[in-house]
Amino acid sequence: MDGTGTLTRGFELPLEPRLPRIGAVDAVALEARAADLAKRSIKRESKMAALDLIVRMTDLTTLEGADTPGKVAALCQKAVRPDPFDPSIPSVAAVCVYPNLVPVARARLGPDRTVRIASVATAFPSGQSPIEVKLADVRAAVEMGADEVDMVIDRGAFLSGRYAKVYDEIVKVKEAAAPAHLKVILETGELATYDNVRRASLLAMAAGADFIKTSTGKINPASTLPVTLCMLETIRDVEAETGRQVGMKPAGGIRHAKLAIQHLCVLSETLGRDWLTPERFRFGASSLVNDVLMQIRKQKTGAYQSPDYFTVD
């Protein structure tokens, strides 16, 4: 294919059958399956293990115009030691910030950090800028120290059917982001149908995404359990067809431990227990961590907790 995204003479066979069939998704059945998985009752040891894992899977996030060095410094502190009163609580997987705040995070977390630094880039959240600007954004973030880049796809291009443009941009961003690993945000709330979510997921994975991510967190709806299920099923198909394992990150809208645990049920029953690791699954969240801490403390003490006892950052 040439740079304008049209197919040249004598083109290759379409995506099918080399990649998994794009296929359709039945919304009613998908949502019913997600609802069924959400009914799993997770108690006692399995609940404690899940809560601990959720903390370890969290990308602790702040993406506000009003973010300052002070705010991000506090976030990093919380990321490393979420509960100052309970040393058994592990660190989170990563912090997720805007490019300008990456140096702050790098300074606070240090070169031997186990908490990764993820930066959004590519004219986040809209993605409505020329490719050169987006690539410069990515390079800057990586130079400043980001370990991971969370890019947005061009939804305008996707929804107007210019899939090749969407694909090409991801390929270029992947190249520019090296050696940082790349998460591709689909902004599923704008894609509106599960068929589109599946198609965009396949496109992103074909173009080299290390992780596919649901949302920017800036619009409603952000991630939902059925969307997560849809994306995980697509990841499963790519793994079966090509052997590649692409991770998944639901972001936005997950404020309570209960919903996060439901995500783990969906993950575990769709892709298997091997996938219950931050290497393959992350939660993009901010207030989730405190709810998880409250649940952990409740499991340990038997009493329902109050937010007063957990630091806001």
Next chain:
Amino acid sequence: MSEIEHRGPAAPAPLEWEYAPAPEARDIVSLRERYGLYIGGEVVDPRSGEWFTTSSPADESPLAEVAQASGEDVDLAVGAARAAYENGWSSLRPAERAKYLFRIARILQERARELAVAESLDGGKPIKESRDVDLPLAAAHFFYHAGWADKLEYAFPNRKPRPLGVAGQIIPWNFPLLMLAWKVAPALACGNTVVLKPAETTPLTALMFADVCRQAGLPAGVVNIVTGDGSTGAELVRNDGLDKVAFTGSTDVGKAIQREVAGRGIPLTLELGGKAANIVFDDCALDQAVEGIVNGIYFNQGHVCCAGSRLLVQESIAEQLIGKLKRRLQTLRVGDPLDKNTDVGAINSRAQLEKIRDLVASGEADGAEIYQPPCVLPERGYWFAPTVFTNVAQSSRIATEEIFGPVLSVLTFRTPAEAVEKANNTPYGLSAGVWTEKGSRILWMASRLRAGVVWANTFNRFDPASPFGGYKESGFGREGGRHGLEAYLRFDE
């Protein structure tokens, strides 16, 4: 700025995550030691003097003693139903009849959890199902039919609908309370009184329903419950005080009942067995089709007359679909029916388990390839792992006989016409499933499938407003919807 002190290295290995047991509290239901017959509004001992034990198929533990009704007991029940019919129920203003049924519906909603636990204990089905499917649908049946009681002239314009009288109703063990609702709600809504015989292995929720009737203030004798084994059912069908017979159960017993009722001039409805084809085309929504297949045959351990027990998959997609299906089976949780995470419960009885084993053995002997996911089955109780047979011939027993267990037989087809031909090539005709994203094909298939219920891109969907019933040896008559009312009415022109 200073660095923050770090914890140890990030945990590298994935989590070995097992769901801990999550049992539903059993103590919400307090079972009596012994349940008599419910006749004429009273709980009475059987004239037969005989009792038998109903047990939990999950661990073979005894639950309660119930009465073995004899011909004499059945006769008393029919007499009580007749008296209730003549002394008020048939002449009660229909709007008042409706209000009794609305009350029953409400009470079923209020006592839903208790009844669901009893249902799972007595029959072996997962609490997730009795709580989320059986109970809500049972209440909904009463709600729906309550509304018809005083509107029958709209359902049958230009006819004069009137009740038949006393209905004898025999129900199976696979959805005990729900089958009771399917029978009792329309019968009562249409102004009849009933004598109901629940299945031998699952009498408890019917006996608890007797208490619901008491709470609703239902007049004595409108509903009568006689428990017992097959002989009680035979006595009921034979009783010449009946104006109507309704049966749900096996095709063999259905035929025996049809023979018994012959020549007596009373109407009969039969809802019998099935061997439904679940037909999957290569343009289906694949992962959702897998869910539909799994739901079609493993829901309620496959103890479903309309189970999708034959998977007819288009050859172009067979390998991929079967691969996904086998993988999906590995996440089915077989175990304690009262555990909220159980997907597949216990087989209802030893007899049924033997039947399943026998048919599965015949499948293997016929050369079909068997797959069962690794399952730890409990030692006591009646259990069978979810099973898939591939390489199945149309002529083998596992493709033609109803297994009534969690066993799926997979066959392939190439064209829609071939799928229709294979799907219809059976004496049964209860239900069928069609999976394709192409709307016109759904309708084309639906118009050609000889089945009373066609599910497209879904399976095992039930609603009181939706008529259910079969073609051919799956029975005749419909339950639910406007059509289902006919079974309980006569029309004087």
Next chain:
Amino acid sequence: MSRLPVRKTYKLYIGGAFPRSESGRTYEAEGQNVARASRKDARDAVRAARGAVAKWSGATAYNRGQVLYRMAEMMETRAADLAAVCSGTAEVERSIDRVVWYAGWADKLAQVLGGANPVAGPYFNFTIPEPTGVVAIVAPSEPALEGLVSRLLPALVGGNATVVAASQGHPLAAVELAEAVATSDMPGGVVNILTGDPAEIAPILAGHMDVNALDLTGADAESAAELERLAAENVKRVVRGQATGQSVWEIEPLVEAKTVWHPIGV
């Protein structure tokens, strides 16, 4: 010493809440000060009704039936209060039974008013009844409770949201009924009741471009003609029905028949 009772204030019912008229006006009826709705209250009520249509019509028919049955439950519990503001117990009982009767239609309407149509050609064709949307009702003055119920329920069971111009002389029954509705799980905005002068309120509703149907059962012959003229502006469905009695044919004029075609082919 006898106890001083805490008297009820009779306000409007809009969007699930009981506001006073934005005009601050009241009038005296049946020995009470009753809110006197203004054109702006009518505007707000229509807005609330429109906002509620999606949720009410989007609920399953079964759910609607259950909510309406609960409305009957709430009326039953208030039977004495209702009897005090209409002709008495007999009328209250008829009214409650009427609500139960209509509640039972929710999940059957499509079976009687809809169906598959055997067209000549390879098409599957079916007709289903759908709510028309927002129904404005000029409530009958008599019977005070039964008349209102007999007009309100056919609109509700079909999935519509309603705005009622209550009877000027007998508004208390309408307010009591609103209280039963408010405790019945009915979503806010599905029923809105404007007490006051129908001569002032009805024309606003009749001419409102976002009202889909107008029930003139309670309007006298004189005003009815003018209301019908106003209704023509956005081609409203104009309906007159029974103030007592019940029939599925009271529901039918307030629903739209939607017919769908789809080819049948391999």
